[in-house]
Amino acid sequence: MNIISLVPSITETLFGFGLTDHEVIGRTKFCIHPKELVKNVEIIGGTKNLNISKIKSLSPDLIIANKEENDKAQVEELMKDFKVWVTDIETLEDNQNFLTKLGILLNKEEIAQNFNQIINSIFNLKKTTDPIKVAYLIWKNPYMTVGSDTFIHEIIEKLGFENLFKNEKRYPEISLDQMQEADFIFLSTEPFPFQQKHAEELQNELPGKKIIVVDGEAFSWYGTHLAKCSEYLQTLFSGNFQ
CATH class of the missing domain: 3.40.50.1980 (Nitrogenase molybdenum iron protein domain)
Structure with a gap:
């Protein structure tokens, strides 16, 4: 599956799931992690200033966007020609669901589960009685x-x-x-x-x-x-x- 990511953190996530720079075929100029892999991926503009013609020339199987980070009009234009997944992540539960869904999509459920376990453990901290x-x-x-x-x-x-x-x-x-x-x-x-x-x-x-x-x-x-x-x-x- 050839994927274009329109969001820096999603680009990093795709590589974190083990995808290669032959599978992630497009990314924004703000996608900087992981450095050794993103350097080989075609830049398709900024998060809010996409190069639509370049995206079309790459013929992706899937484009992953975000409700807040990308321009609605541009995303809707891409939807006319491509499958676009518009993520909306405001909570840790949203994030867990995103990783789970991505794991299913990529047939990498175990990787998704491992990441979710690590992230959940971060917030099992002893909280103060009076929040700071x-x-x-x-x-x-x-x-x-x-x-x-x-x-x-x-x-x-x-x-x-x-x-x-x-x-x-x-x-x-x-x-x-x-x-x-x-x-x-x-x-x-x-x-x-x-x-x-x-x-x-x-x-x-x-x-x-x-x-x-x-x-x-x-x-x-x-x-x-x-x-x-x-x-x-x-x-x-x-x-x-x-």
Whole structure:
């Protein structure tokens, strides 16, 4: 089966299931994992700016997209000529179902089960009695965070933290004043590339707050990527908050 992936984390997942660069025949320019394999795969544009003509020339058996990450109009155009699987992953349960379904599709059910077991084990952590309130920032100028209907929110809450902005939706803009209630502020390395210098700048604005630069992929990449982040996420939780 020749597959084109329109999502970075899904591309990584396909390779994680053991597919080769002869089976994954197209990927976006943002698909960077695993480096040694994606370099051999044809680039078909960006997640929201697909090269439709190039995709058509590759004649895939299946295209895997995502409701949030891809442009609806472009996906619908591809549906006219190809089989397109539009994933919608907001929760860990959604992710488990996605991996299970992919395992069935690829006749790799055991691999799917193993990944699901590893991912489930990450979140069997001892939770604190009083959840630590976290403001998770994804953008600067303006500052933006995550609401309750996002995959990032799910990871924050399942790790035992409390998303300070759980009553918001999607990716709202927030002010410095609104961050005052946070116990900790996480600065994500993506989509805005927060670095330590940004943490230091924000620290001057919010003295006394614990501000940490965190691996954005660990919080936002669904599919098999979470399995790679087991040690990181558990260390982040137990090392800094116990």
